[in-house]
Amino acid sequence: MASPHKERTTAKSKSRNRPAAGDPSDEKPVRRSGDRRKPNTPKKPQSPAKRSSKPTERSKDGYTSSQTSTNVLSLDSLAKLDAFNEKVLVSERQRAVERERKEKVVTGRVLKDRGKHRRRDDEDDEKRDKRKKRRIVSGAILEEGRGRRGGYIASLASEDNGRRKRICWISIGFIVLLLIILIPVGVLVIGKQSGTGDPAPAGSAASGTPNNSNLNGTSENDIPTAAKGSYLDPFTWYDTQNFNVTYTNETIGGLPIMGLNSAWNDSTQANQYVPPLNQKFNYGQMPIRGVNLGGWLSLEPFITPSLFSSYDPDLGIVDEYTLSQHLGAAGAAQTIEKHYSNFVNEQTFADIQAAGFDHVRIPYSYWAVVTYPGDPYVPKISWRYLLRGIEYARKYGLRVNLDLHAVPGSQNGWNHSGRQGAIGWINGTDGALNAQRSVDIHNQLSTFFAQPRYNNVIGIYGLLNEPRMTMLPVQPVLDWTTTVISNARQNGIKQTIAFGDGFLGLPNWQGKLQGIEGLVMDAHQYVIFNVQQIAFTHQTKINFACSGWSAQMTQSINVATGYGPTLCGEWSQADTDCTQYLNNVGVGSRWAGTMNLGPAPSDGSILTPSCPPKSGTCECADANADPSDYSDTYKQWLMMNAEAQMTSFEIGWGWFYWTWQTESAVQWSWKLGMQAGILPAKVWDRAFNCTQTVPSFSGLPENY
Numbered sequence: 001m002a003s004p005h006k007e008r009t010t011a012k013s014k015s016r017n018r019p020a021a022g023d024p025s026d027e028k029p030v031r032r033s034g035d036r037r038k039p040n041t042p043k044k045p046q047s048p049a050k051r052s053s054k055p056t057e058r059s060k061d062g063y064t065s066s067q068t069s070t071n072v073l074s075l076d077s078l079a080k081l082d083a084f085n086e087k088v089l090v091s092e093r094q095r096a097v098e099r100e101r102k103e104k105v106v107t108g109r110v111l112k113d114r115g116k117h118r119r120r121d122d123e124d125d126e127k128r129d130k131r132k133k134r135r136i137v138s139g140a141i142l143e144e145g146r147g148r149r150g151g152y153i154a155s156l157a158s159e160d161n162g163r164r165k166r167i168c169w170i171s172i173g174f175i176v177l178l179l180i181i182l183i184p185v186g187v188l189v190i191g192k193q194s195g196t197g198d199p200a201p202a203g204s205a206a207s208g209t210p211n212n213s214n215l216n217g218t219s220e221n222d223i224p225t226a227a228k229g230s231y232l233d234p235f236t237w238y239d240t241q242n243f244n245v246t247y248t249n250e251t252i253g254g255l256p257i258m259g260l261n262s263a264w265n266d267s268t269q270a271n272q273y274v275p276p277l278n279q280k281f282n283y284g285q286m287p288i289r290g291v292n293l294g295g296w297l298s299l300e301p302f303i304t305p306s307l308f309s310s311y312d313p314d315l316g317i318v319d320e321y322t323l324s325q326h327l328g329a330a331g332a333a334q335t336i337e338k339h340y341s342n343f344v345n346e347q348t349f350a351d352i353q354a355a356g357f358d359h360v361r362i363p364y365s366y367w368a369v370v371t372y373p374g375d376p377y378v379p380k381i382s383w384r385y386l387l388r389g390i391e392y393a394r395k396y397g398l399r400v401n402l403d404l405h406a407v408p409g410s411q412n413g414w415n416h417s418g419r420q421g422a423i424g425w426i427n428g429t430d431g432a433l434n435a436q437r438s439v440d441i442h443n444q445l446s447t448f449f450a451q452p453r454y455n456n457v458i459g460i461y462g463l464l465n466e467p468r469m470t471m472l473p474v475q476p477v478l479d480w481t482t483t484v485i486s487n488a489r490q491n492g493i494k495q496t497i498a499f500g501d502g503f504l505g506l507p508n509w510q511g512k513l514q515g516i517e518g519l520v521m522d523a524h525q526y527v528i529f530n531v532q533q534i535a536f537t538h539q540t541k542i543n544f545a546c547s548g549w550s551a552q553m554t555q556s557i558n559v560a561t562g563y564g565p566t567l568c569g570e571w572s573q574a575d576t577d578c579t580q581y582l583n584n585v586g587v588g589s590r591w592a593g594t595m596n597l598g599p600a601p602s603d604g605s606i607l608t609p610s611c612p613p614k615s616g617t618c619e620c621a622d623a624n625a626d627p628s629d630y631s632d633t634y635k636q637w638l639m640m641n642a643e644a645q646m647t648s649f650e651i652g653w654g655w656f657y658w659t660w661q662t663e664s665a666v667q668w669s670w671k672l673g674m675q676a677g678i679l680p681a682k683v684w685d686r687a688f689n690c691t692q693t694v695p696s697f698s699g700l701p702e703n704y
Contacts, residue, residue, distance in 0.1 A: 209238070210238070210239040210240070210241050210341060211241070212237075212239065212240040212241065213241075214240055214241065214242075214243070214245055215234065215235065215240055215245055218234070218245050218246075220235050222246075222247055223235065223247050224247070224249075227247065227249065231256070231258075231379075231380050231381070232247065232248075232249055232256060232258050233247075234247070234258075234259075237337075237384075238334075238337045238338060238341055239337070239340075239341035241345075242346065242388060242391070242392075243259040243384065243388060244258075244259055244260055244261045245259075252447060252448050252451060253443070253444040253445070253446075253447030253448040253491075254444050254447075255369065255383065255444055255445070255447075255448045256380075256383070256384075258384070259384045259387060259388065260387060260391075261391075264391070264394060264453050264457075265394070266278040266394065266456040266457065268394070268395065268396060268397035269397045270353055270357065270358040270396065270397035270398050270399075271353070271356055271358060271397075273286075273358070273684065274286065274358040274397075276397060277394065277397055277399065277456040277457055278456050281358075281399060281459060283459075283496060283520070283565070283653055284565060284653055287649075287650040287653070287654035287655075288358065288359050288567060288653055288654025288655065288656070289356065289357055289358055289359065289646075289654060289655065289683045289684070290357055290358065290359030290360055290361055290401065290654070290655065290656040290657070291352060291355075291357050291359075291360060291361070291656060291657045291659065291660045291670055292360075292361045292362075292363065292403075292569075292570065292656050292657065292658045292659040292660065293344055293348070293360060293361070293362050293363065293389070293659065293660055294363055294416075294658055294659035294660075295343070295659060295662065296339075296340070296343050296344045296362075296363070296385075296389075297340065297362070297363060297364040297365065297368065297382045297385060297386060297389075297405075298320070298363045298364060298365045298405040298406055298416055298418070299319070299320040299323070299336075299339075299416075300415065300416045301318070301319070301415060301581035301584075301585045302579050302580060302581040302582040302662070302665060302668070303659065303661075303662045303663065303665070303668070304339065304343065304662075304663055305580055305581055305663060305664065306663055307323065307335070307339065308323065308581065308585055311326070313585075313586050317585070318415060318420050318584060318585040318586070319415035319416075319418060319419055319420045319585075320336075320365075320377065320415075320418050320419075321376060321377070321418055321419040321420075322419075324336070324376040324377050324378060325376040329376075329378075332376065332377075332378050333378045333381065336378045336381070337378070337381050340381065340382060340385045341385075343661075344385075344389065345392075346392050346395075348392075348660065348661070349389075349392040349393055349395065349396045349398060350396055351671065352396070352398060352660060353396040353397065353398060355670065355671075355674060355681070355682065355683060356680075356682040356683040356684055356685075357398065357683055358397075358398065358399060359398060359399045359400070359401055359459065359460075359654075359656065360393055360398045360399075360400055360401070360660075361400075361401040361403050361460075361462075361569060361656045362386065362389055362390070362393075362400060362401070362402060362403060363403045363405035363416075363465060364382060364386050364402075364403070364404065364405060365377070365382065365404075365405055365406035365418055366404065366406055366407050366408055366418075366437075366438070366441050367379055367380070367382070367406075367418075368380060368381075368382040368383040368386055369383065369441050369444055369445065370437075370441065370444075372408060372437070377418065390454070390457060390458070393457060394457040399456075399457065399458070399459035399460075400457055400458045400459060400460075401459065401460040401462060401498065401569070401656065402445075402449065402458060402460065402461050402462050403462040403465055403569075404441075404442070404445070404462060404463065404464055404465065405417070405465040406418040406465075407425050407434065407437075407438040407441070407464060408424075408425065408433075408434040408437045408438060408441075409423070409424030409425035409426075409427075409428070409430060409431065409434030409435075410422070410423055410424055410425060411423065411425045411426075411464055411465075411466065411467045411468065411472075412466050412467065412468035413468065413471075414466075414468075415584060415585070416465075417465075417466075420584065423468060423471060423472065425438065425467075425472075426472055426473065426476050426477060426480065427471075427472055427473075435476070435480055438464070438480070438484075439480065439483055439484060439487070442463070442484045442487065442488065443487050443491065446461070446487060446488035446491040446492070446493045447491045447492075449461065449493065450491050450492030450493050450494075455494065455495075458495050459495060459496065460495060460496050460497075460498050460520070461488065461493055461495045461496070461497050461498070462497075462498040462499075462522065462569075463481060463484055463485070463497060463498065463499050463500070464499070464500060465500060466500055466502075466503075466524065467500055467502050468502065468503065469502025469503060469504050470502070470503050470504070472502075474502075474504070477502065478512060478513065481499055481513065482513070482516070485497055485499075485516060485519070494518075495518075496518055496519070496520050497518055497519050497520075498519070498520050498521070498522045498567070498569070499513065499519060499520075499521060499522065500521075500522050500523075500524075500569075501521055501522065501523045501524075506521075506523060506552050506553075506555060506556040506562055506563070506566065507555055507556070507561065507562055509521060509556070509562060509563035510559075510560075510561060510562050510563060512563065513563065514559060514563065514564060519564075519565065520565040520566065520567055520653060521556070521563045521564070521565065521566045521567070522566075522567055522568075522569040523556070523566060523567070523568055523569065524568070524569055524570035524571070524658075525549055525552075525568050525570070525571050525645070525649070526570070526571060526572060527541060527544065527545075527575075528572075528574055528575065528576060528577045528590070528591075529577065529590075531590055531606060531610050534575075534576070534577065534590055534591060534610050534611070535610050535611065535612050536612070537612050537697075537702055538575070538637050538697040538700055538702065539694055539695065539696050539697055541575060541641060542637070542640055542641055542644050542694045543694055545641060545644035545645045545648060545690075546644045546647065546648060546690035546694070549644075549645060549648035549649065550647070550648035550651055550690070553566060553568075553648055553649060553651040553652040554651055556652065557651070557652050557653075565652075565653055566652040566653060567649070567652055567653035567654055567655065567656075568649040568652065568654070568655040568656070569655075569656050570656060570657075570658040571645055571649065571655060571656075571657060571658060572657070572658050572667065572668050573638050573641050573642040573645070573667055573673065573678070573679065574667035574668055575623075575637075575638075575641065575667075576589065576591040576611070576620065576623045576704075577589045577590050577591055578591050578592065578620035578623040578624050579624065579665045579667070579668060580624070580664075580665070582665075582668075583595055584597075589620060590606045590610045591609065591610055591611050591618055591620060591623070592609055592611075592618050592619060592620050593606060593607050593608045593609035593610065593618065594607070595607070609703075611702065611703045611704070612702045612703065613702065613703070617703050618703045618704070619703070619704055620704070621704070622701075622704035623667075623704055626666075627666050627672075627673075627676035627677075627678065628676075630676075630678070631700070633697060633699055633700045634700055635676075635677060635678050636695075637697055637700060638667070638673075638678040638679075639677075639678050639679065639680075639687075639688075640688045640694070642673075642678075642679055642680075643680070643686045643687065643688040643689065644688060644690055646683070646686065647686075647688075647689045647690045648690070657670050666678075
């Protein structure tokens, strides 16, 4: 198990032991086949070719496949209605002919009795009979009774009754026909509108299966036999909303473009303080104000404890590796893809924009690209969710910081790297193999994201989250870094490239990787993973956020005293490490002195309470309480602590809060903190900026 002990005694970066699209629906799909580039073969980036939708097959009656069943039913109903009317007409004609025959018999008898010399009257009768026949042929059959069988009034009443009956039957048939036509059309229109316009609320995914209406009009027969049931078969996807479901097997850098649309729009502006995507963001001059989507595509137990809490502790399910292994391939794919779909959707990005953010950092893991023998991870499914997330970010004008959060072998041994325990990247028996695998993965990624469609929406291309350089040989990590940077530039990546500080301490980067253009160092700043800093009083913590973090950032951005360009990729307002599973599944906290990692003291266990005044009375119940139970003073402190850190990190390139949402950890979720009134409703709307005197907070208990 990873040791969450202090990585350095100075104010340190994070060393937590916690678990690892214009509107796409309005865009034209593309269709191509074949792989334009092989992995590990850097080439000049090419524009994404246009995919044109396959024409929808038409049936013999001229209707599209999505309309056929509806219109066949409508035509059938119409035919039945016509047959019914024809039957009525034929019946009435037969009755009229019979009446005429009888009348002729009667007329013939009268004429015979009156004698052969009354030809004129007979001729008149014949003319009258011809007029009757003409009326019958013309369809005015009800007039037949006029002057006969009860006279005009009686025959008119009979005519009215028959006409009413026919009109009634015809009206009923017409209404039925309209219902047959209009109801399916209405359903079709509603289905086509789904997924466009306003985003669906987050609750829609949680309340049931996505409606996947964009599969309407698409036939499973359009999927080649060899691709059915594969990653490229949209009929196997749990969620198809806002994906292009036109089949294509085309890849770029060996990575599928399936699900993408051919057109995009980079004219959106996140807010009035930043330029739209198609204009330059001046990094280092305007501050990044971003947020992470942690726990989405790289699982972290403390963010989504529901995925881990239902298992017997003896099963040892503590990370994505052991969870996937326990569930098996089919069970893991089903469970984890539902998480991908439900935890983050379009509404997430709309809410992030509404809160005033201009960037979003998206952590993802190597199994989005490839898996290796023995890996239990769900392969590749997270890739399409990553691509859709980027398109959602584009729609709301948010620039993306791509963050490869886990590489083969694990770069830090923490659960958010996929597998908790030993570090097997660069280090150990397969260290060199895993290092090369991660080079190959980046070769694919940089080839794919060098497409012109990503030039504006991806602002930062991240190399690797939190390589634990305090336990890795430093030079091989630097060599790996320069190799990946060189390959990415050759493959066409023009964006700023971010590398992690590795917990070496910001001043120790002076002289390293300098002279390589277009880089920024990513530092993660927390006080709660350091036993000295977590023991600060509330007043001291805010003073440190103002003076300590600002001093480190000032030193780091100066190439004479630090590396140079520096941003804070993770931070939190939390003042304890009490959150469930934050230090690993089933592990306690530094705060309460319950962080028992194993049988030996050297394993990093902390069994002495760390809260001030270290009296042994520290507890986590109040720290983990519902925010509605927070005192007004504690809410004031939490807000001030956050505002102080934002102020200091903006001395550098800016910051990304960790994280946007959690299931229950309020002090780690901007979304929940904003709702609780302990984080600003707009990221720029702050009352404290480190120029004011920090209160003593004497009425606020220091040990809860």
